[in-house]
Amino acid sequence: MSPVSRPWTARAQAQQHHRPQPHALADARALDAERKAGKVRGPLHGLPILLKDNIESADDTATTAGSLALKDNVTGRDAPLVKRLTDAGAVILGKTNLSEWANYRSSHSISGWSAMGGLVRNPYALDRSACGSSAGSGAAVAAGLAVAAIGTETDGSITCPAAMNGIVGLKPTVGLVSRTHIIPISASQDTAGPMTRSVADAAAVLTAIAGSDSADPATADADIHKADYLKALDAKALKGVRIGVMRATAGRSPQTDAVFEIALAALGRRRRAGGGDRPDGKAIDELEDVVLRVEFKAGLNAYLASTSPAQVKSRTLAELIAFNAAEPRETVLFGQEIFVEAQAAPGLDDPAYLKAKADAKRLAGPEGIDKLLKDAKVEVLVAASGGPPSVVDRVNGGRGLGSPSSLPAVAGYPHLTVPMGYVSGLPVGLSFIGTAWSEARLLSLGYAFEQATKVRRAPTFPASVNGSPAFDLQ
Incomplete structure (x- = not known):
């Protein structure tokens, strides 16, 4: 098999209940042969990627959304984004657990739990929430089981688990990536996106999966707007940029607020501006x-x-x-x-x-994010992605401390989170939010912050932090 894929396959075999799919080994060997023959498809050639278990793949893997009702749902269909990944040379290693039905069954659900897969553990503290709904994708990438995973988001389901697992997550503009053969929640808000340990990896994955799909009308303009996001990265992108500061979660976690202030200093204090009046979040x-x-x-x-x-x-x-x-x-x-x-x-x-659909889009988009950017004369909005992961228990689940995800989610605009720092060893993320189709700019700004700070460190899988008790939730 591919020497590039072999280390990740070995880790997956050692740490996952299910072995990687047999086809992954054959695919890796074929890609290794291509490389030896001088053919390299691109930056994803031979690299292992995981799929959230609401994304269909044309193999013998069921697509379940974590539900026992779909345990035999082997469709034989590749989601278009999966076909784009394999055409780019990626090896589909398998599927990751998720919050059942992408966290859309109950307001009292437990992030990262499904009847099919049990509870996803946060590798930075095994008793802490991995958030959701793309919990397994976030935890697996953080733990080093794959180079990247594909998550999906309706509202917060990529950015929250990315932030709480100390990795990069990008929710693209709705319509940049096909949703065909992905178990849906909302045609207005659903999208898929990359979850990786670095911004460069996220850019490479997004370059592969972006594009129009005739079966998904929302993607009609994707081919016009897509770019080579890897080539667009610039470590000096923060120079001279005006940044609007959103404090959506301020006061809920003083420790996170302190880390956020350090991040703002790294962004450059003289280039910051207030984020303006926040739209009516309750409405x-x-x-x-x-x-x-x-x-x-x-x-x-x-x-x-x-x-x-x-x-x-x-x-x-x-x-x-x-x-x-x-x-x-x-x-x-x-x-x-x-x-x-x-x-x-x-x-x-x-x-x-x-x-309601028209009003929501208007309030979150043109009268929300776009107005904030225009009124403050800034190019991008930044915010803490939320507080550190909480302890999971059967009564309260794994409740977070709020996040800025709803505004870009409802608007259908892009939202990038990158590692910002740590609170008692638990990761917290920094969000970059922009107008529609601004992925290239957000990734470049996130890349510049990442390269300037280099805060991410690998997890050590402790049972708990600060003496908090481990909780056995299957």
Whole structure:
């Protein structure tokens, strides 16, 4: 097999319950032969990449979203982003656990837990949350099981686990990366993106997966906007740039606030400006809830209808609710009230839904991020990505300290997080937020910060930090 892939495969065999997919070894050997023959497809040639377990791949791996109802969902379909990765020479090593149904079953869910995979552990403290919903992708990359993983995000599901696992995560502009053959939540907000240990790796992965897909109308303009993001990186990108500062989570974690101030100093105090008046977050959240309930019901019913009846017995959201109610392994830790609310939601032609969708986009985008950038005369907004990971328990789950994810998520704009520092040995991230299609600039600014600070350090897998008790949650 490829000498590039071999070390990661060995780590995965040593640390994961399931061995890497057999096809990964054959793919790596074939790519090694190509390299020896003088053919190198690009920077991802022979490198192992993991997929979140809501992304389909044309192998014998089920795509489950963490649910027992989908345990046999072997579709034989490659998501277009997977085909783009393999065409670029990447080796698909396997799939990662996630918060079940991408954290969209219950408001009391436990980030990183699914009935299929149990609980994802944070490698910086095994009793701490790995966040979610792309928990396994974040923890696996942080632990060195792969060079990169693909996560998905509706609101915070790439950026939160990236920040809490001490890695880089990019939620792209909605429409830059195809969502075809990915189990959906929201057509308005869903996207996939890279999770890596460095900004350069994230840029290389995004370059591979970005592009239009005729089956996903949202990506119609992707080919116009995509770029070689690796070539766009500039270690001097922060020079002269005006930066708006958002303090969405200020006061919730004084230690994180202190690390944020150090990060701002590294960005350059003379080039900072206030972020302006923050949009009405409560109004945006309420509108988002309306939109997501409607779109989840429609999207999931369409997805289930596309699967094999022999493999997936629950053919609709209503049948899935009944399956969960009859399966104690699904509801042992939390319920499914979001599913129930979505089932009661109206259709995609409902006037209240259409108004909520338009209002949410307007408030978060043109009257939100774009207005903040314009009023403060800045190019990018920065914020702490959230507080350090919390202890996981059966009552409270793994609750965070807030994040700036909702504004770019609802707007459909890009959001990059990079390692910012540590609080008692636990990682915290720095967010870079920009207008639509500004990925190249955000990655370059994040790269410049990363190169200037070099704060990331590898995890050591302690059972706990600061004497906090380890908690056995399976």
